[in-house]
Amino acid sequence: MILQFPQHHGADETERRLPDVAAARALAGDASAALEALLARRREAWASLLKLPADEALLRATEDAVRLGHARLALRHGHLGNDFHAYHNEGHVLEICGERMDRLRECLGLQALGLREWCALMLFGACHDLRQREAPQLVDGVGANESASIEESQRILDICGFSRERDADLYAALELMIAGSTFDARPSPGGYQYNAADLVQSGGALASRLDQVLDARCPDWRSRPALVVAQKLALIAADLDTANVAEPFTKFATTAENLCREREMLSGRSLGAGESALPVLGFLTEGQDRFFFELHRFQSEAGLAAFGPGKEANAPRLKALCIGVRARIAVQGPPQTGQQVIEAYRETLADLTL
Known part of the structure; x- marks a missing residue:
């Protein structure tokens, strides 16, 4: 070792x-x-x-x-x-x-x-x-x-x-x-x-x-x-x-949802309970923006060459998704559960990929 x-x-x-x-x-x-x-x-x-x-x-x-x-x-x-x-x-x-x-x-x-x-x-x-x-x-x-x-x-x-x-x-x-x-x-x-x-x-x-x-x-x-x-x-x-950032956008967005579900499970919060609403909303909006634009960096020239173009193509889509989820939630009113936020996330994603 x-x-x-x-x-x-x-x-x-x-x-x-x-x-x-x-x-x-x-x-x-x-x-x-x-x-x-x-x-x-x-x-x-x-x-x-x-x-x-x-x-x-x-x-x-x-x-x-x-x-x-x-x-x-x-x-x-x-x-x-x-x-x-x-x-x-x-x-x-x-x-x-x-x-x-x-x-x-x-x-x-x-x-x-x-x-x-x-x-x-x-x-x-x-x-x-x-x-x-x-x-x-x-x-x-x-x-x-x-x-x-x-x-x-x-x-x-x-x-x-x-x-x-x-x-x-x-x-x-x-x-x-x-x-x-x-x-x-x-x-x-x-x-x-x-x-x-x-x-x-x-x-x-x-x-x-x-x-x-x-x-x-x-x-x-x-x-x-x-x-x-x-x-x-x-x-x-x-x-x-971390090359999920470069995958077809729907697949990338789905990995974010799966990570969110796993995070809530490990935190002991049920997606059907009120306590999960704000953590899920934060993860799928500001959290994803932070991961994509601040925390994630390609570490190698090989990785940048292979996956950089895909990430670049996903950047404006992710911005639109995060803004769209927040806008949808603002219209619907404060979310009551994490599952409600996930449904709003899916609906927004569907609108963006029509």
Whole structure:
């Protein structure tokens, strides 16, 4: 491990129930059809990168790790379990490992990265959100969910045929990518009143400041090629994780709703209760504006090239959506529940996408 954390996160019931790929396959069954299709498509697209027997072994191990990560997330917080998270579920694995990586490859070209780097990004997509229920704790900017996901992901690599000696570069890359995906979206002390300059420096994805964390924790990292590559991949991974800003606008707006639903669930507020009305309204208006225009930044040139145009196209639409929701609520009167706000949000979105 490159980064050391005071708290250690052992195996939970999900990890014990799905200890290996065979158990994952048995549990997932037909629910893994979309993932298997993605892996087959990825294998075909990467055929030119498979030049040695070791390359084939690497790809097989990566596929198994993705299968196991996907199944554990489906059981823990997805459609195979009983603690459903509207955003952080197995569908998010498919988003990153599928369409977003496709877009990155289309923009950069397959040869822009080596097989190990492409595999590292696939591993990130499958493993970065494994844990979502850890007690909040930030250590050098790394969240507790991320540190727990790092530990579990390293155990997944062990299980799936990776070696901590032979594949030390991939263990380091996965560690830094997951750490860098920590997203600091805490509101400023004045609610949604904020100083934009401060937020650019202190908020958003940790990947933008990961070099500073490494300077403190591992001062010689710039002389270690594997860590230099890992830090570069952490920037790309952060862009893959937040590339919802660049997706077709209806899909982007839907991810915002799902994040809102998950946030209210984790806060213990029912969308049918009055206590959720103002938090939902704030999240879907000023909160989205703040995320999109202040907190979110592309961290890598690759991410900017692949996803920047999509974000630019969505910018005026998001402004219109936020203003439209507020206007609709003003006409309807103060919202009584969070669900009422979500309905107003959906109606406004429908009007904008006619």
